Amino acid sequence: MSSPDHARLTPDPGTDAGLVALGRAVIETEAAAVTALASRVDGNFVAAARHMLACEGRIVVLGMGKSGHIGGKIAATLASTGTPAFFVHPGEASHGDMGMITSRDVVLALSNSGETNELVILLPLIKRLGAPLIALTGRPDSAIGKAATVVIDVSVEQEACPLRLAPTSSTTAALAMGDALAIALLDARGFTADDFAFAHPGGTLGRRLLLKVGDLIHTGDELPRVGEDTLLRDALVEMTRKGFGMTSVIDAGGKIAGVFTDGDLRRALDRSIDVHGARMREVMTRQFKSIGAEMLAAEALALMQKYKISALLVVDESRELQGLLHMQDLLRAGVV
Secondary structure, three states: OOOHHHHOOOOOOOOHHHHHHHHHHHHHHHHHHHHHHHHHOOHHHHHHHHHHHHOOOOEEEEEOHHHHHHHHHHHHHHHHOOOOEEEEOHHHHOOOHHHHOOOOOEEEEEEOOOOOHHHHOOHHHHHHHOOOEEEEEOOOOOHHHHHOOEEEEOOOOOOOOOOOOOOOHHHHHHHHHHHHHHHHHHHHHOOOHHHHHHHOOOOHHHHHHHOEHHHOOEOHHHOOEEEOOOEHHHHHHHHHHHOOOEEEEEOOOOOEEEEEEHHHHHHHHHOOOOOOOOEHHHHOEOOOOEEOOOOEHHHHHHHHHHHOOOEEEEEOOOOOEEEEEEHHHHHHHOOO
8 A cells, every 4th residue: 555655756656647757857856956056166166176186196085875876986087087086985994995095185075964974984084184175065064064175065955856865866966066076177187088088998989089090991902902094894803802892093103093982883884984995094083082090080980971981091191092991990990
């Protein structure tokens, strides 16, 4: 039998309409909580950021329960955006892990109530170390708030849980403020896309930001190439042998004069070109897309997608052929 409290959550609990109504209400409540934070990005926020920028050690993030999960994510975001950080469980800190915190560190403590026992126990130890303490709390006048070097108010009007019990809006607000700090620090440090890629070498983001065209291209005997006077039929043999659906066309001086693709072949056949007698200078495309070896592989992908092509010739500044990049190379490298 449903309790009276449960019956009041929605007018029609369990129905499709009730699920949709409650889901939307949760999102709207949390969105309002995050929006309210904007006015609290003030002098205290700046002071916290200054302490973190001046930190000679690491940002040590503390939090219990749901705040601990949020703290772990904030620590990870800080570390991946140029601010070395790690998470320490307050319960473990009371049993040896306090040794991980030094006077060169800055402590970032998360507690909505500001009275979390496992954190309050650590306050005298943090003070003895002399490490600055930044508190993200919903109660600036709490024990943790009063002990902090800087307090950032992340209080919310209400939790999104209809019972007003489960941490929802409060954890979302703390996470958003943590993100705000991390990105403010990223910008202040001049953190670049290359720096980000260095911190993410194994992921898709890292591959997209680190891989250069020159890392993936086909060179030497793998390259399809013919001369301007090559017969079309011989060029088709070269295209078939190399398997890229295209060939480069080189002039007498060794520079690229054009390309010939499967699409060019179809257009030539539509014009009733003599496949056996035509030469490449008559059927090749002189205006074609190319890219430099130092360009990012992700840029090559964007170019292929924009012009709906599957391969790019890689050339240097003097228009000499350096290699060929195919869409399959980008797929194998995980850039796509």
